Amino acid sequence: MRKQRLTIVAAVLLGCVLWLSCGKQEKSQPDSQASDEGKKTVYVVNYPLQYFAERIGGDEVAVHFPAPSDEDPAFWMPAPETIAQYQEADLVLLNGATYAKWTEKVSLTESRIVNTSAAFSDRYLQIAKAVTHSHGPGGEHSHAGTDFNTWLDPQLAILQAQTVKDALVDLLPEHEALFNTNMTQLEIDLLALDSAFQALVTGREETPLVASHPVYGYFAHKYGLNLQARLWEPEKMPSDEEWQDFDHSIEHHPAKWMIWEGTPDSAIAVKLKEHGLDGVVFLPCGNIPEEGDYIQVMQQNVGRLKPAFE
Amino acid sequence: MYRTLLLTWRYMTFHKIKTAILVTCITLTVYLPVAVHLLVDDFQVQLMTRAETTPLVIGAKGSRFDLVLQSLYFDAQPPESIKMNEVSKIRNSGFALPIPLHVRFRARGFPVVGTTLEYFDFRNLQVGQGRPLAILGDCILGADVAQKLGIGPGDYLMSDPENVFDIGGNYPLKMCVTGVLARSHSADDYAVFVDIKTAWIIEGIGHGHQNLTDSTDESVVLKRSDDQVVANAALPQYTEITKDNLASFHFHAEPDDLPITAVIAVPHDEKSGVLLEGRYDTDKANAQLLRPVKVVEEMMGMVFKVKRIFDANVVLVAVSTALFMVLVILLSLRLRRREAVTMFHLGCSRMTIFRLQAAELIIVLLVSCMLAGLSALATLYYAPYFVRGLLS
Numbered sequence: 044m045r046k047q048r049l050t051i052v053a054a055v056l057l058g059c060v061l062w063l064s065c066g067k068q069e070k071s072q073p074d075s076q077a078s079d080e081g082k083k084t085v086y087v088v089n090y091p092l093q094y095f096a097e098r099i100g101g102d103e104v105a106v107h108f109p110a111p112s113d114e115d116p117a118f119w120m121p122a123p124e125t126i127a128q129y130q131e132a133d134l135v136l137l138n139g140a141t142y143a144k145w146t147e148k149v150s151l152t153e154s155r156i157v158n159t160s161a162a163f164s165d166r167y168l169q170i171a172k173a174v175t176h177s178h179g180p181g182g183e184h185s186h187a188g189t190d191f192n193t194w195l196d197p198q199l200a201i202l203q204a205q206t207v208k209d210a211l212v213d214l215l216p217e218h219e220a221l222f223n224t225n226m227t228q229l230e231i232d233l234l235a236l237d238s239a240f241q242a243l244v245t246g247r248e249e250t251p252l253v254a255s256h257p258v259y260g261y262f263a264h265k266y267g268l269n270l271q272a273r274l275w276e277p278e279k280m281p282s283d284e285e286w287q288d289f290d291h292s293i294e295h296h297p298a299k300w301m302i303w304e305g306t307p308d309s310a311i312a313v314k315l316k317e318h319g320l321d322g323v324v325f326l327p328c329g330n331i332p333e334e335g336d337y338i339q340v341m342q343q344n345v346g347r348l349k350p351a352f353e
Numbered sequence: 354m355y356r357t358l359l360l361t362w363r364y365m366t367f368h369k370i371k372t373a374i375l376v377t378c379i380t381l382t383v384y385l386p387v388a389v390h391l392l393v394d395d396f397q398v399q400l401m402t403r404a405e406t407t408p409l410v411i412g413a414k415g416s417r418f419d420l421v422l423q424s425l426y427f428d429a430q431p432p433e434s435i436k437m438n439e440v441s442k443i444r445n446s447g448f449a450l451p452i453p454l455h456v457r458f459r460a461r462g463f464p465v466v467g468t469t470l471e472y473f474d475f476r477n478l479q480v481g482q483g484r485p486l487a488i489l490g491d492c493i494l495g496a497d498v499a500q501k502l503g504i505g506p507g508d509y510l511m512s513d514p515e516n517v518f519d520i521g522g523n524y525p526l527k528m529c530v531t532g533v534l535a536r537s538h539s540a541d542d543y544a545v546f547v548d549i550k551t552a553w554i555i556e557g558i559g560h561g562h563q564n565l566t567d568s569t570d571e572s573v574v575l576k577r578s579d580d581q582v583v584a585n586a587a588l589p590q591y592t593e594i595t596k597d598n599l600a601s602f603h604f605h606a607e608p609d610d611l612p613i614t615a616v617i618a619v620p621h622d623e624k625s626g627v628l629l630e631g632r633y634d635t636d637k638a639n640a641q642l643l644r645p646v647k648v649v650e651e652m653m654g655m656v657f658k659v660k661r662i663f664d665a666n667v668v669l670v671a672v673s674t675a676l677f678m679v680l681v682i683l684l685s686l687r688l689r690r691r692e693a694v695t696m697f698h699l700g701c702s703r704m705t706i707f708r709l710q711a712a713e714l715i716i717v718l719l720v721s722c723m724l725a726g727l728s729a730l731a732t733l734y735y736a737p738y739f740v741r742g743l744l745s
Contacts, residue, residue, distance in 0.1 A: 120600075130485065144600070150488070150550075
């Protein structure tokens with residue numbers, strides 16, 4: 044009897060432990076706090092900034108990007124505990140250009156915040172006539188207003204990386220030489236990426252293209268692309284009305300390729316094909332990619348875009 | 354000796370009122386100047402301590418005293434607003450850490466201080482219960498506010514309407530109490546702290562409302578076009594910031610144009626402080642920069658002038674009390690002449706009669722001094738609370 048009771052108690056305890064461990068967790072990067080002890084902490088609001096800070100800061104700083112991998116960091120709202128982590132950070136890197144609007148609605152230590160795009164705020168692009176829509180756990184949102192995907196223009200990405208480097212130098216002046224060396228290497232990679240994109244589109248800038256989402260503004264602006272944006276989700280079939288509107292628009296903008304943020308559902312791809320368009324995936328890389336890093340993902344984007352410009 | 358004291362004591366207890374009047378007069382004469390001295394000393398210490406730990410204050414041109422007292426104690430008349438670009442200017446100068454203050458509203462009578470997280474580090478304020486400010490609408494209470502209102506983390510606090518007769522004025526904001534500060538024995542114990550953005554929402558510069566683009570309620574829409582929707586005054590605004598409506602909150606002004614009442618500037622070193630001071634020491638400057646220590650010293654100078662007048666008054670009161678005592682003793686001796694004659698006939702020596710009179714005087718003086726001393730001790734203990742109450 045006693046043994047039975049003990050077994051039941053053990054089973055209940057095990058169940059509780061399993062339930063707690065299966066509870067909703069923010070799927071973020073692996074916890075590396077043990078190896079980060081004693082290092083200055085840098086919190087960022089998107090993956091490109093994490094990549095720049097890690098490339099430039101090397102092992103001297105602990106870079107954290109706590110947004111869950113299944114959320115768009117631009118529209119994510121962190122929990123109070125995560126906000127507390129941002130508050131305690133030695134440096135908080137913002138993308139600026141209204142990216143991560145949650146930063147305007149929480150209390151952060153202003154003196155530790157660096158807006159990485161402030162240097163080119165006069166070059167921000169505006170997105171007109173964007174309506175509210177919903178996808179992912181972030182809920183309803185709108186892309187109207189300032190376009191915030193600044194890092195998709197490699198030249199602007201270099202300026203952002205430069206600001207990251209300056210902020211790290213202010214934080215750890217004793218490592219200035221290392222940060223400068225790392226910045227030079229990163230700049231070489233970003234310039235190579237710029238050259239690759241430029242080589243891809245040179246002479247074919249007028250090729251009509253359609254983007255599923257208004258996130259490629261800076262990319263299109265940098266390379267002078269003839270790109271029109273829709274507001275479609277890869278996993279959600281557009282309505283008949285949207286297809287009609289799409290047909291109407293491609294009469295004046297005869298695109299053969301649609302650029303997607305993610306692989307569209309097969310049904311959408313088939314229907315798109317029926318309308319005479321193929322799909323190509325260009326990952327904006329706002330969140331941590333499933334494979335590779337920022338440069339690798341952008342290089343893959345170059346490769347995937349090739350057919351669209353042939 | 355014992356008999357003398359016993360006789361004197363019996364006499365004094367028999368003439369209770371006369372004795373009480375004498376003791377009261379002497380007690381007050383001794384206590385009042387001591388109490389004033391203690392209070393003024395404490396007032397000076399508290400003012401100077403706060404001023405010494407606040408290197409520079411920047412605010413609108415106008416009354417220096419109001420600006421410093423409001424920035425340090427949140428209690429004077431709010432000065433004219435300056436713009437947030439003063440904060441940007443100071444930060445960009447690289448001379449000092451700027452801490453904006455927005456102290457214009459109250460919540461159940463206590464000042465609502467809008468600021469940034471740097472303020473808590475600067476004043477070394479610790480959260481005693483709950484958690485720090487996190488999102489818009491959060492507030493942290495000073496220890497005395499929490500105690501007097503009987504609220505704590507998880508409770509709500511409404512901001513007071515600016516003017517109860519202004520029905521078109523700002524909506525009071527229902528704030529969520531997220532924490533209570535550990536007691537700091539300063540003006541911060543009597544304040545309600547919010548993020549500066551929350552203070553702007555209380556002021557009505559920022560607000561949240563339903564999304565007009567999607568709204569099907571045409572009664573709140575004045576004009577609708579392809580790229581613009583104009584709402585009328587019937588559009589309800591949220592008076593509480595919740596997780597569900599947080600995203601709808603926005604500001605109708607450029608960040609640099611938003612109003613603040615003052616900036617506390619913490620220079621990186623003495624030279625930076627002087628250089629920053631130089632930037633505001635021109636006619637072209639839109640704001641004034643003050644060293645609170647100097648302003649408080651000037652204010653204390655005035656207080657000491659008043660104190661000197663009071664001290665002179667106390668001397669006059671002491672002299673009149675002494676004369677009053679002499680008069681009372683002389684009259685008492687005259688009244689007790691028959692009593693003295695009787696005692697003499699009973700065999701008392703003139704010396705014994707003198708000892709009885711002297712013992713009475715000594716006891717009255719001793720009791721008075723003791724009462725004055727006890728009162729002074731009590732004043733010494735309660736002076737910080739009393740002065741802080743005056744300053745908050």
